[in-house]
Amino acid sequence: MTQTSTKPDAATGADAAAQPWSPRIVAFVCNWCTYAGADLAGTSRLQYAPNVRIIKLPCTGRIDPLFILKAFEQGADAVLVSGCHPGDCHYTAGNYHARRRWGLFRRLMEFTGIDAKRLFFSWVSAAEGQKFADLINAVTDEVRQAGPFDPTNPARKRPWT
Amino acid sequence: MDLAKLRQDAAALLADGRAGLVIGFRERAGACVPAFVTDADQADALVYDDTCIANLAAYLRKPEIRQRRPVALVARPHVMRSLILLKAEHQLQGDDVLVLAVGDDTYHGVLTLAEAERLLNETYADLATDAQVLAEIERLEQMSPEERARFWSEQFAKCTRCYACRAACPMCYCERCIVEKNVPQWISTAAAGHGNYAWNVIRAFHLAGRCIECGACEAACPQGIPLMLLNALLAREARDQFDARPGYDAEAEPVVGSWNKDDDEGFIR
Numbered sequence: 001m002t003q004t005s006t007k008p009d010a011a012t013g014a015d016a017a018a019q020p021w022s023p024r025i026v027a028f029v030c031n032w033c034t035y036a037g038a039d040l041a042g043t044s045r046l047q048y049a050p051n052v053r054i055i056k057l058p059c060t061g062r063i064d065p066l067f068i069l070k071a072f073e074q075g076a077d078a079v080l081v082s083g084c085h086p087g088d089c090h091y092t093a094g095n096y097h098a099r100r101r102w103g104l105f106r107r108l109m110e111f112t113g114i115d116a117k118r119l120f121f122s123w124v125s126a127a128e129g130q131k132f133a134d135l136i137n138a139v140t141d142e143v144r145q146a147g148p149f150d151p152t153n154p155a156r157k158r159p160w161t
Numbered sequence: 162m163d164l165a166k167l168r169q170d171a172a173a174l175l176a177d178g179r180a181g182l183v184i185g186f187r188e189r190a191g192a193c194v195p196a197f198v199t200d201a202d203q204a205d206a207l208v209y210d211d212t213c214i215a216n217l218a219a220y221l222r223k224p225e226i227r228q229r230r231p232v233a234l235v236a237r238p239h240v241m242r243s244l245i246l247l248k249a250e251h252q253l254q255g256d257d258v259l260v261l262a263v264g265d266d267t268y269h270g271v272l273t274l275a276e277a278e279r280l281l282n283e284t285y286a287d288l289a290t291d292a293q294v295l296a297e298i299e300r301l302e303q304m305s306p307e308e309r310a311r312f313w314s315e316q317f318a319k320c321t322r323c324y325a326c327r328a329a330c331p332m333c334y335c336e337r338c339i340v341e342k343n344v345p346q347w348i349s350t351a352a353a354g355h356g357n358y359a360w361n362v363i364r365a366f367h368l369a370g371r372c373i374e375c376g377a378c379e380a381a382c383p384q385g386i387p388l389m390l391l392n393a394l395l396a397r398e399a400r401d402q403f404d405a406r407p408g409y410d411a412e413a414e415p416v417v418g419s420w421n422k423d424d425d426e427g428f429i430r
Contacts, residue, residue: 065366066339066347066359073355086422096420100403103425104369104417107398108391111301112362113310122430135430150307154314154358157349 023143025052025078026071027136030060030094033084033125040129048133049140052080059083061094065105068119072155078118078143082135085123095123114155117146163268164209167235167261170271172204174233180259181229184220186213195220199229209235209263216377218243218331221253233259233271238285239375241277242408243331246373248274249411252334278411286409290374294393301390317357319384322350326364326388329381332371339363365391370399370416373408 029035035056041048057063060083071079081102089095102121110116120139124132149156167185174180175198185207187196193213198204217234220226236244241260247253253274260277262269269280301309324340327333340348340360348363349356365372365388372392379388399405402425405416 066363069359069362070347073359086426093420096422096424097418099426099429100420100424101417103402103428104395104398105366106428108362108366108369108395110306111298111309111391111394112313112358113306115306120430121428150310152314153310154317155355155362157355 021148023051023077023140023148024075025080025136025139025143026076027052027054027080027082028060028063028067028071029054029056029081029124030062030083030090031056031058032090033088033123034082034132036126037124037128037132040126041133042129044129046129046133048136051140051143052136059089059091059094060098061089061091063098065101068105068109069155072114072118072149072153073157075149075156077149078120078139078146080120080122080135080139082122082124085125088125112155113153115146117142118149162209162263162266164207166270167209167263167268168204168207170261171198171207171233172201174259174271175199175204176201180231180233182226183207183233183235183261184217184226185209185235185261186215207235213237214376214380216240216243216329216331216375218247219329219333219377221247221258221331222334227257230257231259232257233261235261235263236277238264238281238288239373240331241281241285242288242373243375244274244408245278245281245411246371246408247331247334249408249413250332250371250415255411274411278409282409288374290393290396291376291389294389295397297387298390298394298397313358316386317361318353319386320352320357320361321384322352322357322360323383325381325383326378329377330368331377332368332373333364339367361386361388361391364388365395368392369395370403370405371407372396 038054063081068079083095083098086095106119109119122135171183175183183198185196186193186209187206188208195215195217196206218240226232244258255274258274260272262272262277262280272280348359374393374396376389382388399416403416
């Protein structure tokens with residue numbers, strides 16, 4: 001989450017904080033389907049919102065709920081988790097395991113105050129470059145509507161006071 | 162409840178060597194505390210009433226307790242479910258424990274784990290979540306996400322990270338807990354802010370589909386954090402979404418760790 005320009009510019013008075021807010025979305029994707037789908041979107045030269053930071057993992061079954069917590073902790077406005085369609089998992093059943101975990105975890109997130117509109121799940125196959133681009137655009141729009149993630153949310157890391 | 166019979170059974174188990182240790186409750190300064198009885202003539206100190214809410218199955222992971230197997234345990238229905246679940250998760254062998262089964266003002270006698278499983282399914286098949294806890298969950302669910310965040314922010318701010326909740330729970334048996342893993346450190350161990358949030362949320366999530374709602378963690382919490390709200394919410398979801406009934410079947414697969422082709426995916430795009 002480093003910003004390219006964090007030093008206040010004395011001459012213009014402009015600093016990073018003065019930039020209009022733009023959603024920061026962390027996407028945890030699997031190596032075999034969604035990452036390949038994102039790659040296809042890129043090689044097909046599809047345009048999509050630049051607000052997503054992709055983190056590639058071997059499989060959605062590898063995505064520990066702690067990853068999602070960590071992303072919110074470090075300042076993400078939303079988290080997207082995406083992998084292979086049911087039946088397509090490279091490791092046979094990783095996505096089925098993940099689906100069950102998310103079904104419970106997203107409830108816990110909502111209940112403890114992380115709005116469901118900041119947590120996105122999807123299946124994107126290696127052939128669905130267009131779906132990936134559309135998904136990122138849709139997610140970015142929705143997060144833009146939802147606004148920045150509340151810096152006082154208990155999940156957020158805050159400086160010592 | 163037939164306390165005399167319970168004491169008599171405990172003494173007999175120790176006297177004839179069927180148990181190396183009886184874990185029950187005794188009174189100390191007006192409170193109910195765990196008792197570890199190794200001699201038959203100490204069994205008269207055992208007591209039991211509604212205030213004895215510690216889940217004694219939590220002691221079974223300790224090596225000094227395991228040395229004395231078979232261990233007999235004073236267990237109410239929730240604790241029997243813990244034992245069945247520990248067996249389902251391969252943490253217990255069937256003949257490691259005997260159950261001094263108590264419940265609803267009755268004493269059911271000395272049971273093996275298999276007999277306790279039968280008793281549970283016949284007599285205590287519908288141990289419902291505490292109505293007050295359910296009402297509070299519903300109240301919170303009516304709130305906006307911001308209000309809920311504020312509620313939990315206040316609750317988690319109280320946490321001193323003593324980990325009494327973990328120590329009190331029979332299902333928290335990992336030899337090295339995620340919160341103690343520090344390369345990399347996933348959960349800040351400072352007793353404040355995001356570390357408290359991550360700890361309390363992950364503790365609850367690691368019990369998803371495994372919590373039998375005995376209430377021992379919340380009772381152990383010195384700061385009065387309503388942990389059962391998190392546990393009961395996940396228990397409800399595991400039940401509604403995946404038909405979870407932890408602790409009723411010693412052969413059951415874990416809820417998180419198994420899957421079904423037809424699991425709900427309405428939330429996935």
